[in-house]
Amino acid sequence: MTVKEKQKIINDTIAAFINYIAVHLPDDVVSRLEELRAAENDPAALSIYDMMFENMRLAAELNRPSCQDTGFVQFRIECGSRFPMIHYLEDLLRNAVIKATHETPLRPNAVETFDEYNTGDNTGTGAPSISWSIIPDWDGCAISTYLAGGGCSLPGHAAVLMPGEGYEGVVKFVLDRIAEYGPNACPPLLVGVGIANSVDTAAQLSKKALFRPVGSHSPNAKAAEMEQLLEDGINAMGIGPQGMGGKASVMGVNIESAARHTATLGVGVSFGCWTHRRGKIVFDRDLNFTTDTHSGFTIGQ
């Protein structure tokens, strides 16, 4: 295969995957929403869940984006240091976004700051956003894609607390944000919490947490316990689907953490709406791919 042919495979696969993500929710989100609907008994909340499932069905049937806000496109690349196409990836992902914008179609959402114009194709300075990690001595590449809606990006927040505020301070930080902005952000939400040194690292980890599967747990037992306490506590607030009241306020809480300066307690929180459109594709060195987020995705879709 020539380099050009390989570039085309990545470009076409990612463009098709963006399209698929815009139309079909990931398997973990669908099954959590099914569980939440089954546990709900408020009639108004139930009718909202019914509308959500009818929308998923109709979006798939008509191959249309499930939400008109197809988001700001964000990629997380976990690239093997020996992946043969590493040099071309950023350009290929940008081109895939342009292709998907025209073909799906996605709503053009990217506006250049200061110059204040919509670029028309969802690319621009730093758009799509791409974050990299290099995996030593691997020849494959995992690409995660997230269509970050405006409504659920709006409540994102980060700050550095005094260490004396402790984990209680983190709990208050998260719950304050949810009480004020959660009802508007299309609950049941997926909540990503980052705890780290400073605002930048805490915010990045809070977004990384949104890429973890719904229902997954932190490998750290204490963090996993805190995830469960936060999930139960936020659900007990009774925000419900669309913020109109109901049993569940969240699909889950994922915490990512890092070591920090002894004098700081950085905390960040990011939110994913109920239509949490993210997925992950893993290429091997010959560009065969697998995905464990969307079991229905095959190329040519």
Next chain:
Amino acid sequence: MKKIINGKTILTAPFTEEDIRTLHAGDVIYIDGEIVTGRDDVHIRVIKEGMTLPVDIRGMALMHAGPIVAGTDEGRFRVIAIGPTTSMRMEKLEYDFIKQTGVRLIIGKGGMGSRTAEACREFGAVHCVLPAGNAVVTASCVEEITGAEWLDLGMAEALWRMRVKGLGPLIVTIDSSGRNLFEEKKQEYKKRRDEQIEEISRRLGPLL
């Protein structure tokens, strides 16, 4: 005009003040007729920049929405996906917008604040929530795009005119007495938040 068919309350645009004043916070309604979309930039143009709306929306419905629209071969437009956007972003300008345009029914996502509630009471308007993220179901309520104004603002911010049939369910969240359902709910959520902060902190104590 307001009628009830198979237990569904259906309002047809344009709405009279009387129709609107009979609605109460918590009511569920559906609407027929012509509506317009308008969000941040439409509000900024009318209120901050003093531009005149290209459509008279007196007595009509405004939807806080930025749809995905495609062109057709005949040079017309068709809605692919549409749903409400966060209404609170328009809170700062909505009082003046309602006062100036005479709009009677606002459709959006999430709650709005006290100034909008004041305008609803003073001028006879309501704010309703349409369950969001259901853009394909909602698009199926749009019969036709009847006009496209201010396209220079881009697809999401433009003012789209469309004819809808059975658009809903719309949950009345601010009624014309100024009752604000979301504000009431938020107070409940905040009370429970305080209880939960205490409870979680108590259980975290021995853990960390």
